[in-house]
Amino acid sequence: LGQATKVHDYLVVYFYGLTEDGEIRAMDDRISTSMLYDNFLRHLPAGSHIRIIFDMCDGLKLELPCKYIWDGPKSVTQTLSLDADIVAIGAEFPKSISYPMTQGALTWAFLQSCMEIRRSGKYTMNYNWKSILTMISLKLRQNNYDQVAALYTKTEQAKRERMDLV
Numbered sequence: 625l626g627q628a629t630k631v632h633d634y635l636v637v638y639f640y641g642l643t644e645d646g647e648i649r650a651m652d653d654r655i656s657t658s659m660l661y662d663n664f665l666r667h668l669p670a671g672s673h674i675r676i677i678f679d680m681c682d683g684l685k686l687e688l689p690c691k692y693i694w695d696g697p698k699s700v701t702q703t704l705s706l707d708a709d710i711v712a713i714g715a716e717f718p719k720s721i722s723y724p725m726t727q728g729a730l731t732w733a734f735l736q737s738c739m740e741i742r743r744s745g746k747y748t749m750n751y752n753w754k755s756i757l758t759m760i761s762l763k764l765r766q767n768n769y770d771q772v773a774a775l776y777t778k779t780e781q782a783k784r785e786r787m788d789l790v
Contacts (some may be wrong), residue, residue: 626667629708635674636789640731648680668708675789676712676776679730688712688776692757692783710778711753713760713772729771733763738789754783 629635639648648655668674688706693716715730733790739753753775760773777783 626664629668629672630667631671633672634788635668635672637674637676638679639677639764640679643730651771665706665708665710665788668706668710671706671709673709673767673788676714677708677731677734678712678714679728679734680714686712690777690782691774692754692777706778708778710776710783711782712776713757714774714776715764716774729764730760730773731768731771733760733767733769733773736763741787745773751787752784753787756787757783 625635638652641649647657669692688710713734734756737756740759741756744750757773757775764771764773775783
């Protein structure tokens with residue numbers, strides 16, 4: 625898929641499911657973060673766009689160079705050679721939670737936030753990735769879910785760019 629992607633293509637990847645030891649479990653296969661980089665993300669051309677939403681039982685393990693947790697930025701010391709415009713939304717869980725049973729909460733909060741943006745009629749100009757991250761996290765907190773939304777991007781400025789999934 626990465627090699628078949630062309631400049632100006634938009635890809636949306638959504639995964640709702642289980643992970644184990646930081647690997648995605650897809651049927652009998654396991655997909656590690658390094659496999660995602662090596663076999664998919666590295667092959668996306670400059671000028672292509674990918675939006676990733678991972679709603680998994682133990683959070684997103686995809687470490688792009690910039691990571692923003694709702695409570696503030698977290699520094700990620702990882703240098704990746706990626707040409708595409710990549711934005712991913714996942715969840716972080718408190719260390720005290722050993723196996724959170726809130727799978728699906730991130731999807732619910734994301735969809736509720738998108739519908740709220742659509743209803744506002746301002747979706748073409750007023751919402752950036754940081755604002756959607758805040759909306760998702762507030763919905764999770766207001767409904768007593770343990771996870772906090774996290775935004776993973778290739779660049780620092782991406783969090784201020786217009787959210788283009790609505």
